[in-house]
Amino acid sequence: MTPAGPGRQMYALVERLYPLCRSITGDGVRATLDIVGEYLPLQIHEVPTGTQVLDWTVPQEWNIRDAYIADSTGRRVVDFAASSLHVLGYSVPVSATMPLAELRPHLYTLPDQPDLVPYRTSYYKPDWGFCLAQNTLDALPDGDYEVRIDSTLADGHLTYAEHVIPGQVPDEVIISCHVCHPSLANDNLAGIAVATYLARALAEQTPYYTYRFIYAPGTIGAITWLARNAERIEQVAHGLVLACAGDTGRLTYKQSRRGDAEIDQVMRHVLAASERPHEITEFTPYGYDERQYCSPGFNLGVGSLSRTPYAGYPEYHTSADNLDFVSPEAMADTLAACREAFTLLDRNRSYLNLSPYGEPQLGRRGLYDALGGRSDTKQAQMAMLWVLSLSDGDHSLLDVAERAGLPFDTVAAAADALRGAGLIKA
Amino acid sequence: MTPAGPGRQMYALVERLYPLCRSITGDGVRATLDIVGEYLPLQIHEVPTGTQVLDWTVPQEWNIRDAYIADSTGRRVVDFAASSLHVLGYSVPVSATMPLAELRPHLYTLPDQPDLVPYRTSYYKPDWGFCLAQNTLDALPDGDYEVRIDSTLADGHLTYAEHVIPGQVPDEVIISCHVCHPSLANDNLAGIAVATYLARALAEQTPYYTYRFIYAPGTIGAITWLARNAERIEQVAHGLVLACAGDTGRLTYKQSRRGDAEIDQVMRHVLAASERPHEITEFTPYGYDERQYCSPGFNLGVGSLSRTPYAGYPEYHTSADNLDFVSPEAMADTLAACREAFTLLDRNRSYLNLSPYGEPQLGRRGLYDALGGRSDTKQAQMAMLWVLSLSDGDHSLLDVAERAGLPFDTVAAAADALRGAGLIKA
Amino acid sequence: MTPAGPGRQMYALVERLYPLCRSITGDGVRATLDIVGEYLPLQIHEVPTGTQVLDWTVPQEWNIRDAYIADSTGRRVVDFAASSLHVLGYSVPVSATMPLAELRPHLYTLPDQPDLVPYRTSYYKPDWGFCLAQNTLDALPDGDYEVRIDSTLADGHLTYAEHVIPGQVPDEVIISCHVCHPSLANDNLAGIAVATYLARALAEQTPYYTYRFIYAPGTIGAITWLARNAERIEQVAHGLVLACAGDTGRLTYKQSRRGDAEIDQVMRHVLAASERPHEITEFTPYGYDERQYCSPGFNLGVGSLSRTPYAGYPEYHTSADNLDFVSPEAMADTLAACREAFTLLDRNRSYLNLSPYGEPQLGRRGLYDALGGRSDTKQAQMAMLWVLSLSDGDHSLLDVAERAGLPFDTVAAAADALRGAGLIKA
Structure with a gap:
């Protein structure tokens, strides 16, 4: 699957969704979710008008024919x-x-x-x-x-959908996108498309975390999801809001309210390591549904990935946010960044050195060159020494990689080798 | 009352006080306080020679005729x-x-x-x-x-005076100036004059904090006040030492020993926001009576506001620190900075968001524009979202303003609106 | 004793040691320690082959004749x-x-x-x-x-040696150097020589700390020392690994794993204050025996002082690391930096102000000029005020010196005066 492949496929999905008249309720949302459901099994939720959701009430359902x-x-x-x-x-x-x-x-x-x-x-x-x-x-x-x-x-219903990819642990990553905007391609059909293809990619193997994709109307939809998932919130370890994912501007990651959440570190690292032009911005309480996930009562580690961000382009919330405004290449690039981030997040673990007094003898475990005296010690050996040094419960592998100046993959491979030798444990 | 008005009035007060021979005790101090007492009711304290005050002893009283x-x-x-x-x-x-x-x-x-x-x-x-x-x-x-x-x-007495403006809470702000220097205009007749007119301005309405003005001889006077007010110290929330308040140099704020006291943040903010040329300096254990208030046992949140600071000008402690060395405009500017700072400090509160799970629905409370989709959300609405987001008990309104990059007044007005709607509480 | 004096003496010691064939065990190490023992009484330890030391086992002894x-x-x-x-x-x-x-x-x-x-x-x-x-x-x-x-x-033994200089307190400073490299002058005969002459200098008067010099084979020797001194580890307050101490490059201090250990602060301060060209580097888990002392289970405050660091010069681990590669002047300079550092460390104490409420009256104790009004207050008086201000249990004298921008010696002298007057206690 080359980047161009999913790019064209995501663009085709955007084209199908573009004519529909979506709003925060109504048949436009249902038709949208029906189409997404062709790509991904969705669990559809219908919440009746009048339902109290946090400080809000689900409004009447709106439908329009002409x-x-x-x-x-x-x-x-x-x-x-x-x-x-x-x-x-x-x-x-x-x-x-x-x-x-x-x-x-x-x-x-x-x-x-x-x-x-x-x-x-x-x-x-x-x-x-x-x-x-x-x-x-x-x-x-x-x-x-x-x-x-x-x-x-x-009176009717508010409609939203979920797609869950079971992981090795019940801790969840939520990926959320809004589905309430009518014929606007970047905001947010591109986000819906990237989320959908990201879910398909993640499902190719059992991820570490359980991934939950939420397709919901902006604001009232996220609030409804939060209200109905009170018991699940504490399982939400990380999250990402996807929006404006298809324009040709550079990627922008808006950090969670916490600013030091693991998703923040991961996105900063991945965007920097990939040498993509990109921007990292601070949290603001305006934008998309990170506003809800990061409200002070929840304060989840949820950031937001866009290309040109909220209200940052003249075509924003106008008829110029059309099919010409988004590109297959841009969506493919957003998807690739997401995959890189979640691949890393999924491997990012904190270990405990089980032999923390002095260095363990790596040589007799086959983990170290027998020949001494050389100065060209390999990156893999350095990575093992760094993992051993920082596996004190306070450092994740990403912390190790950033501190050591080594690629995350090298550090994660070193951790795998050390864990295999019984020298560290999660 | 235009700035020029109090400037001329403060200058006239400096002129009256200038000829008197003040020292750390004696009739020069009494005559000085008598004159200040014409502007402001003062409570005069006379502490006998030989009184033990902290590590010091009140010395004999000195008077001179010729x-x-x-x-x-x-x-x-x-x-x-x-x-x-x-x-x-x-x-x-x-x-x-x-x-x-x-x-x-x-x-x-x-x-x-x-x-x-x-x-x-x-x-x-x-x-x-x-x-x-x-x-x-x-x-x-x-x-x-x-x-x-x-x-x-x-044997005689050490004399100092207080003027108290009762506030809405017993927590106190102390404003302290030294009254022991003889014919030196900037050091510290200008400080006495600014303190006096600041007290008059604060009394125009009941402030939030109780403001206590202390007119006392340097070092031994502040030490005497501290020794005699042991039970009051824990009520001192903030403080400012005023000295060298009338020369034409730029304003200098010397931070408290803590460095992160609220008065430090407020003065930094006000001086920066006003775009006055100014300087912020670190605490040093030398200078005026901040030395005593910030001694490690007390460690009060007391900073010091001067124009050109302690020993920083060639006229310092010479006959050239005379009536030509201070100006009405400079004193008016110092007074204005103080008023801005205490107006802000008085409004600077930490709130708790009572609806912290998701955003509360501002629209139905009349706090939010009904029309959706526009990108020109008003500053007032942004201020409300920021106050809601950061009202978690850890952030004051000034923290919110600085984090949001919004004017403090806008943030404080937003907090007033939210408090009026029952969405936050102090 | 001029710098050139010990420089020449250390060089002569390096010359004597150079021809010996050292390894991690064997008679080459013993011959080396015999020679060092002529300069300094050494306690020799022989640890049998097969002894379990942490994760390692003492290997067979290796000897070579031809x-x-x-x-x-x-x-x-x-x-x-x-x-x-x-x-x-x-x-x-x-x-x-x-x-x-x-x-x-x-x-x-x-x-x-x-x-x-x-x-x-x-x-x-x-x-x-x-x-x-x-x-x-x-x-x-x-x-x-x-x-x-x-x-x-x-089967035989692993050999290492210790030399202890008893101090006023049992808390120890360990100085460690490796003795396992054959005919390499900088790595580590220069380190051995500097350690030896440092020990001689420290013994000239009873230091505050107890200083323990460890001459041990790299890695396995340090691990053996750590394994056999489990009960002593908690007494190790500070430490320094000496290696590559004789080339003509600039001094390099590699910080401990902690990064904020007192030895790190001291070395940074001394190298900066001396205005030597130098480099401060972060800890890495590679290099010399700081790897062992700083392993996460021990995590000692042990840094490493070198000139050109580990593997940082083309002559490293080659026959070009010979007697021409090291110089008396470079070794004398390394020794001087060590002496400056340990002189400071030995005096660096945290005090408690016993008169923390207001300033104590220094004048009546003869600690303060009687004449008031001058602006040229002496550095010694400023140092006393700074020590009083920061002696709250959280600041060492070096903290005070760095915060005040005063020479450490001035601050330490002020502390001595204040302690003499009963105003502070350790």
């Missing part, structure tokens, strides 16, 4: 059928004819990007509206317009 | 009436006629600054002497001189 | 008599005639340094061999060669 603004000739000048972005998310139904002046307060545009359609929602304040290009608006003559939003807001 | 050196014609060539600096502080009485050669060991000059009169004392070794300009000394012909110091050293 | 390769004319083309390096350390006896092709696998050369003879050993894998210059090898015609190594490998 929406448009038509001029006096009946021509649809703004049409939901052309793009799911055209309707204000969670718009209440409306069916009326009104002059442009009366319609204007319900129209959202981007005056500074007059060709683009913005993405706007009103989840918790009942409202209706349309999003359109400023140029489109400017071209509308005064006069009466027919306005119609054929939507329903009714 | 002192001069007269030549053979009776002309006073050095005259206490012209400047209180001319007599060695705590000089024992003397009345004699002697040749210049015999007089010389009792004469103090500054050979490198031949026009200036030095300031010298001999508190604890009985001695007498005169301070004069080197040029004056050089012009004295040989011959006999009449030497007279009409002073008394006798 | 070894050579002779050509068909009987000419010795490689001769142990010319240099102890020519035989592979711990070679088993051999007496045979064989063609060059058969001999080749037993010949060790340095192709990149064709004039030099390498130093090679095979302690734990029974083998035999010769070390020679590549040029010598290249000049050997094909044909039969007589090969003879007149060695014995038999």
